[in-house]
Amino acid sequence: MVPLLLLLAAPLLAADWTQFRGPNGSGVSDAKGLPDEFGPSKNAIWKTALPPGHSMPVFSETRIFLTAYDADGKLWTICLNREDGKVLWRREAPRPRNQELHKANSPASPSAVTDGRNAYVFFTDFGLLSYGPDGEERWRLPLGPFNNPFGMGASPVLAGDTLLQICDSESGSFFAAFHKDTGKLKWRVERPDVARGFSTPVLYQPNGGELQVIVPGSYRLVSYSVATGERIWWTSGLTWQLKPTPVMDRDRIYVLGWAGGSDTGQQEDIAPFEDVLKTWDANKDGALAKEEIPDPKIVKDWSSVDLDRNGVLGARDWQMFRDRRAAQNGLTAFRLGGKGDMTGKSVAWRYTKSLPNVPSPLLYDGVLYLVKEGGLFTSIDPATGEVLKQARLQGALDQYFASPVAAGGRVYVASQGGHVVVLKAGAQWEVLQVNSFDDEIHSTPVPLGNRLYIRTRSALYAFGTP
Template identity: 65%
Template sequence: MVYRICFVAVLGTALLIAEDWLQFRGPNASGVSMNTNLPVEFGPSKNVEWKTALPPGHSSPVLVGERIFVTAFDGDVLQTICLDRKTGKVMWRRDSPRARQQELHKSNSPASPSPVSDGKNVYVFFTDFGLISYGLDGNERWKAAMGPFNNPFGMGASPVLVGDTLLQACDSESGSYFIAVNKDTGKEKWRVERPDYSRGFSTPVIYRPAGGPVQAILAGSYQLTSFDVETGKEVWWYRGLTWQLKPTPVLGKDAIYVLGWAGGADTGQQEIIPAFEDVLKTWDKNGDGKLQKAEVPDEKITKDWRSTDLDDNGELGDRDWKLYRSRRNVQNAFQAIKLGPKGDVSDSGKLWSYTKSLPNVPSPLLYEGVLYLMKEGGILTTLNPDDGAVLKQGRMTGALSQYFSSPVAADGKVYVSSEAGNVVVLKAGKEWEILQVNDMDDMIYATPAIADGKIYLRTRGALYCFAKKN
């Protein structure tokens, strides 16, 4: 009997130690951890628990029990790598064939989407292959070839899990879809075609309304849509997003906060573009009902042809033009959309919007009643989630570079990581202040993971585990 009590006590401790961070940005992609006692000062030779060299990839580490998972690429091979959480030692690597080498934006990577786990298995998605599931010990459970994807920037959305369902958003210039597969078989549960969406990079967030179906909210070009996870049916939607959604929204208690920025869609730049049939009347010289590049006198279009000829067939058709009109008519914004709706809430759903100093890639953060926006160049803005009022705006002095990694928070602190390799530690709050600028001496694209009083940070060449040394 005594033995049994001791055993339970030990098990309890073990469970506390093995706190997980199971997907991109941790719990529901929020970037928020309840952890305490995190280090403020760290770097290649400060507060390092361990460091392990890794092949390149921008995916974030996910923490599952005693293991860590990341994806990477090494030439023609896409890799899933499992590390020991205590020591950083590589436990196994699994190669999968790189079926193709798709176009990428220079800031993207063939291994950008982060793995996801339910604690029993791990799931990865590669632009150049599709979905694969492994057991924690590295046995391949199933794989589902997908693509190729017509996305000139490459893919960015990470897979997410809800119950038995694995979700993957695949928005690109043409052939966009959102897919749900059974997590144990890889078999399709449902698939929603999204012809009205172009390139997108946002990871879905899970919404569990009281008394309603569990939903996956997906931010895509021009529209935020909430899907019933079981059926794929659209439960509600909100028109009025910009055309390239890179950040992942964050959920608050009564609202979802959605950020979108794209070139040419800043405040005051919206234009009303004529309908296709009217443009054809003057521009379609050969009368074939399409616009060849030579027929288009507008340099705005010909200069950025790939963003308008979405299906990449060398001419502009009806769909290309329809989405071009949408693109020229939208405004970049950070918006608060009311939760709990049904149907079309385009006119009624917006609580507030903010249109200045908007980040391009980093996702917004909601932490202890304050919203954070981390913009390229090193400008941080905090906002009041209730009304969108700016609380404070300032520069990341000592870390004025590009930002691709998303901010994360714990222990009363916010951590932001610049491309040039600085991790700025902020005292959280509406009157945030810089506590420390750490220099990793390597570039950073991945979003860190936080658990057990430790920070797991991936740089271009390595995965670090940092912890306070007593």
């Protein structure tokens, strides 16, 4: 990862952790000397009680920013002192609505991003806000409501003075750029051929070219100009719902996508809308009502097919249904760059077995890592897609929402059940320690400096060696 990171802007250096999963979403840190053994009563430097939230903490030189929600339904942005964990301020965000959420999601799932001084946050039930280092509100920008039955999950990203936010939903999807100091819109591009998604974008700086931002979404990967929002290149071949954030090396981007009904062998060839209308559209209104459809599977899954929720299936609904039934899950290695449609030209390899649902992949020291629910951990050769080792993480056979991270020759993996596994990194990885907490963990760990930060449902811990 390091060669690519050196091509990007200064805030993306591996010594920083300013956004979701740190430097360009990689999950890789240059931290060293972190303890293998830690827990509520071992190697804890400090612990700060917090309201719940799935977002991970992000860091400036002296401060920590995160989002949360409380039992009264209030949304919070919280700032802590990095040295001792003391809460410096907390600010309530407006909550004009309470949108539908998946049971595994939360009202405070997207992580904050910081430019080293100010914080920027996104909430499903409001939109974007920015706070100064002392908690003064700099600007606010209402967005939504969003037609996403699972709630939003993608985190904001900074590229220089540009704040980027992807908002993919069943309808009305868009990608927008704002000036970080004013919240003023720079550009907005509509994404009508995209349904719900949760993946945070990553930045790409080609040699001699303009800075780009790569967005995984339904069915395709798209690279946009950071300056203008223009589509520069794109490629098809993704599944219908993207949750993990991709990782990159100098030449390739590794995109993971798993969605229900799209494992290998589950694909179906669905007839075009025009053909279906001829036989099913009894009232000849150019749309399909539920009572006109003889297929019980479609009727049963109505809420997932009627994307705009208007009670009938139109041409877009049906095309998205066709695309969804043809989509295939996979971890795909795409060659970076190009111009225009790169479908059929950019795929280096594809792996379709034992795929995680939510956790992002990790690329560290020449090895790709995946962690799947049930504690199935896999190492893969990024050059070929060959599995190097696959085994269960004994002692942590749990559900996983947090993504793996790496530092100092170690990989850290946190389960929902409160187990944090420390592995010796490598093709033939080894479990060194399974640490246990008496609380759930949804947030991705942060190895930074000489400390390891773990957010549980009720607290943020800083661990280190005495």
